[in-house]
Amino acid sequence: MDEVAWVVRETAVGPLMAACSGQGLVLVAFRAGPETVAREVKALERRLGCVAVEDAERLAPVTRQWDAYFAGELKEFDLPLDWSLTTGFNRRVLRELATGVPYGSVVGYQDLADRVGEPGAARAVGTAMGSNPLPVVVPCHRVIESSGGIGGFGGGLEIKRTLLALEGVLPAPLF
Structure with a gap:
């Protein structure tokens, strides 16, 4: 085994x-x-x-x-990833996120759907983010609403805000 x-x-x-x-x-x-x-x-x-x-x-x-x-010293993780806990559309979206949305940037749910060739699947992208088995390393915190809103996050919005602040996308939380 x-x-x-x-x-x-x-x-x-x-x-x-x-x-x-x-x-x-x-x-x-x-x-x-x-x-x-x-x-x-x-x-x-x-x-x-x-x-x-x-x-x-x-x-x-x-x-x-x-x-x-x-510590703010690493901008890109260099780890082998095992995608066994995700399949199909979710895996395609997460792989695109891992390789196509660099540190310090964000992407909208709709833009990510477009990138994987599924323009009508913005909500499904949200589902893929919610089922991400590798958060932080596969940076689902970098996915935001197309309108600019922060969107949801499986780890909680306070963690999403902290990660985005660490990467310089948002100001640091006050408390």
Whole structure:
């Protein structure tokens, strides 16, 4: 049976959980307290047919890059990604987001739909963002409403605002 390694790291947006398979980073989870970690480990084991073990050493490349990103020193993650937890349209949208929306920029839901050749799918892009298994690294926080509104975010709007402020898109939150 395959093994997935995981670790929790405290960051500027709270505790993040990272999990890596043999293919690469497969999961990032916000608010990674004990209950979240237990739920995510169980889901990974079920969905990937694996055993999940805590292994900070194996996840060191991820946590080093997170540390550099949250310190404002890293503009682009250089990690192998395992797309196993997403398929079809969602995977196409997330791959376009990962490669086509650089640090410090934003894209509208409609523009992202257009980029993947599905001009009528702006709402489906929102669904893809909500199901992103790799937030922060695959930067769904950079997707905003076409009208300029901040839009939604699975990690919560306060985390989205913090990430956008870190990247210089928004002013830093006052509190």
